[in-house]
Amino acid sequence: MSPINLSSSKSRDYHARAILGPKLHDRLPNVKVLIVGAGGIGCELLKNVVLAGFGHITLLDLDTIDLSNLNRQFLFRKKDVKQSKALVAARTASAFNPNVHIVPIHGNIKDMQFDLAWFQGFDIVLNALDNLDARRHVNKMCMAGNIPLVESGTAGYLGQVQPLLKDRTECFDCIPKPTPKTYPVCTIRSTPTQPIHCIVWAKSYLMPQLFGEDEDSTDELDEAEKQGENAQEIENLRREAQAFKSVRAALRSKDTSSSAAKMAFQKVFHNDILNLLSMEDMWRFRDKPVPLDFDLIKNDQFILRGQVVSAVNPPADGILRPANGDSGIEGHPNGSITSHNGGSATPASVGRSGHGLRDQRSLSLRENLTLFVSSSERLAARLMTGEDTISFDKDDDDTLDFVTAAANLRSAAYGILGKSRWEVKEMAGNIIPAIATTNAIISGLIVLQALHLLRAAFDSLRNVHAQFKPSAPLSSIKLSLPNPHCGVCRDAYALLQCDPSRVTLAEVLKGILDGSDREVSTYEDKRMLSDPDFDDNLDRTLESLNVTKGKFLNIADEYGELETISLAICTLPPNHPVDGPAMILPSPLPNPAKRAKPVISQASSPPPSTPLRVQKRPAPDNVDEAQPAKRARVDTSPSKLSRSTTRRLEEDGLILLDGNRTMDEDLDIVVID
Numbered sequence: 001m002s003p004i005n006l007s008s009s010k011s012r013d014y015h016a017r018a019i020l021g022p023k024l025h026d027r028l029p030n031v032k033v034l035i036v037g038a039g040g041i042g043c044e045l046l047k048n049v050v051l052a053g054f055g056h057i058t059l060l061d062l063d064t065i066d067l068s069n070l071n072r073q074f075l076f077r078k079k080d081v082k083q084s085k086a087l088v089a090a091r092t093a094s095a096f097n098p099n100v101h102i103v104p105i106h107g108n109i110k111d112m113q114f115d116l117a118w119f120q121g122f123d124i125v126l127n128a129l130d131n132l133d134a135r136r137h138v139n140k141m142c143m144a145g146n147i148p149l150v151e152s153g154t155a156g157y158l159g160q161v162q163p164l165l166k167d168r169t170e171c172f173d174c175i176p177k178p179t180p181k182t183y184p185v186c187t188i189r190s191t192p193t194q195p196i197h198c199i200v201w202a203k204s205y206l207m208p209q210l211f212g213e214d215e216d217s218t219d220e221l222d223e224a225e226k227q228g229e230n231a232q233e234i235e236n237l238r239r240e241a242q243a244f245k246s247v248r249a250a251l252r253s254k255d256t257s258s259s260a261a262k263m264a265f266q267k268v269f270h271n272d273i274l275n276l277l278s279m280e281d282m283w284r285f286r287d288k289p290v291p292l293d294f295d296l297i298k299n300d301q302f303i304l305r306g307q308v309v310s311a312v313n314p315p316a317d318g319i320l321r322p323a324n325g326d327s328g329i330e331g332h333p334n335g336s337i338t339s340h341n342g343g344s345a346t347p348a349s350v351g352r353s354g355h356g357l358r359d360q361r362s363l364s365l366r367e368n369l370t371l372f373v374s375s376s377e378r379l380a381a382r383l384m385t386g387e388d389t390i391s392f393d394k395d396d397d398d399t400l401d402f403v404t405a406a407a408n409l410r411s412a413a414y415g416i417l418g419k420s421r422w423e424v425k426e427m428a429g430n431i432i433p434a435i436a437t438t439n440a441i442i443s444g445l446i447v448l449q450a451l452h453l454l455r456a457a458f459d460s461l462r463n464v465h466a467q468f469k470p471s472a473p474l475s476s477i478k479l480s481l482p483n484p485h486c487g488v489c490r491d492a493y494a495l496l497q498c499d500p501s502r503v504t505l506a507e508v509l510k511g512i513l514d515g516s517d518r519e520v521s522t523y524e525d526k527r528m529l530s531d532p533d534f535d536d537n538l539d540r541t542l543e544s545l546n547v548t549k550g551k552f553l554n555i556a557d558e559y560g561e562l563e564t565i566s567l568a569i570c571t572l573p574p575n576h577p578v579d580g581p582a583m584i585l586p587s588p589l590p591n592p593a594k595r596a597k598p599v600i601s602q603a604s605s606p607p608p609s610t611p612l613r614v615q616k617r618p619a620p621d622n623v624d625e626a627q628p629a630k631r632a633r634v635d636t637s638p639s640k641l642s643r644s645t646t647r648r649l650e651e652d653g654l655i656l657l658d659g660n661r662t663m664d665e666d667l668d669i670v671v672i673d
């Protein structure tokens with residue numbers, strides 16, 4: 001047998017053809033694929049798709065290349081840092097296969113220009129994203145356009161690939177996703193007990209207060225005072241706001257920027273803590289924090305919980321070890337440490353000496369103070385050279401230094417273990433280390449599922465998980481059917497080509513409902529535009545209601561018997577006559593299915609004596625939804641009320657009771673007539 005010449009494109013085709021079969025292989029050069037995201041998964045995926053022979057690839061990413069991407073996003077080199085990911089990835093990968101055409105787009109997939117009509121130009125969409133918001137957006141567009149989508153994600157050694165197809169499989173939103181972890185504001189503001197509380201405080205509270213946008217709270221406080229709120233509390237808030245104002249001003253002034261860091265320190269680590277300590281009740285069942293002293297820490301004379309602790313802090317792992325190869329450290333995990341070991345921390349020297357790698361070493365209290373001062377000065381210098389605001393970015397050393405130092409100083413005051421710069425980066429940046437191999441495995445699986453979708457081999461589709469289990473590194477499960485109650489994939493979608501500046505809401509309703517008199521409410525996202533009792537907006541144009549290209553106009557059945565109609569607003573075709581109609585109705589008209597009956601699970605229904613609360617809808621913005629507040633008496637089950645009646649009652653702050661339940665005399669309940 002003659003050897004195969006791997007360098008010729010003929011031999012490349014030879015293998016691909018043998019694996020894919022001639023039918024699919026011949027189809028690939030004409031397939032139009034959209035890849036969203038050119039990061040860890042996106043780079044691997046682009047390489048696979050190019051080598052497999054997909055002919056028309058559009059690659060979209062909003063970001064530029066960061067130095068930290070280079071360890072796994074192998075289409076990028078150091079010289080490419082700061083350039084568009086999509087552009088560089090497309091340029092590099094084009095060289096892998098001369099037969100493919102790659103269109104790079106540097107943009108956000110949520111931009112209005114990428115509307116449903118644009119999505120419909122693709123045969124398949126492959127997601128390589130890193131956030132829920134963008135994933136949900138692409139899912140909705142693909143459900144609306146009936147476009148096959150392969151969703152994917154990795155987290156360390158774990159990964160998942162999920163093929164999604166309207167009406168055949170679950171969509172990305174069929175199962176609610178867990179919300180990211182949140183912390184109560186009072187824990188963050190006043191009573192931290194874990195390192196993460198201090199890190200969140202430094203990143204999301206202190207950083208924005210000092211370096212973010214100036215938010216003037218004067219009006220708010222004046223208003224609260226007028227409303228008769230606790231005067232002492234308002235006075236405290238005023239003093240706090242004023243103190244932050246002075247520090248902000250100092251950070252932005254040439255004359256005072258060198259002392260601004262000390263002012264900031266004094267305010268947040270000393271005065272604010274003293275203030276909190278004056279509220280005796282707060283500390284009856286909690287350990288009291290200790291106000292820090294700038295000069296004493298600097299001079300190695302600071303006494304924390306009975307001991308001198310300026311020079312060392314407990315290491316992140318709680319195991320004490322010499323910081324500079326020096327011994328003589330005694331410690332206690334609550335922050336009371338003694339040391340005879342000094343050493344100053346500048347950004348360059350922090351963590352370089354002593355145990356462990358730079359960034360992975362724990363910092364002494366004095367090092368944290370020095371780092372707080374130096375990072376504040378660096379950030380202040382940036383403000384003075386033109387940056388209006390600076391927010392935390394894990395890859396921005398100045399902000400990472402500031403958050404590390406501020407979080408550790410706060411931890412010391414509250415008797416919490418400090419964290420190394422490395423750990424703060426991980427925790428503040430919500431980072432799970434990315435593993436290049438997981439991305440590579442997942443990208444291969446994405447292409448396999450994409451090929452199943454393209455050849456309509458629906459029985460072969462699988463949800464595949466990469467897991468940290470040597471005996472079964474991959475597991476695959478058959479796909480589930482759509483959730484009949486899903487608020488995304490059960491809608492009846494259609495394109496509405498129109499000129500939003502000319503067409504009114506009433507005209508759209510008349511056309512879409514084909515003259516039927518069924519009662520409906522209309523929405524754009526969460527904004528209600530009309531309902532059977534509120535017709536003020538019907539004669540307004542879509543444009544005046546801010547329902548324009550790229551948005552969806554939703555038409556919901558008032559009694560919830562039919563699924564919602566969701567109209568994707570698109571522009572009129574280019575050849576549409578100027579004096580032609582202002583809209584082209586979809587043909588056929590959308591025909592919403594009957595809505596599935598809600599399943600009332602025994603376990604999730606409230607206990608008999610608990611009033612049934614109906615969740616309040618978010619208040620509409622931009623559009624006036626003036627509804628006179630009616631005081632009403634409710635003597636019926638919420639399920640028997642129409643949506644608009646229910647909504648009005650909710651807006652009046654009423655609790656709806658099931659007709660059979662006993663009414664609690666204390667509740668504000670009146671009867672509807």
Ligand SMILES: Nc1ncnc2c1ncn2[C@@H]1O[C@H](COP(=O)(O)OP(=O)(O)OP(=O)(O)O)[C@@H](O)[C@H]1O
Pocket residue numbers: 036037038039040041042060061062063068069085107108109110128129130131134434
């Ligand atoms: N709305 C969006 N539109 C376009 N691209 C997006 C959008 N949201 C996220 N992305 C892109 O998705 C990619 C996800 O890749 P990845 O998870 O590897 O993130 P990364 O930013 O490259 O790495 P890391 O977050 O670990 O530093 C990123 O390149 C990001 O810019």
Ligand SMILES: [Zn+2]
Pocket residue numbers: 170171172173174175482483486487488489490
């Ligand atoms: Zn769904």
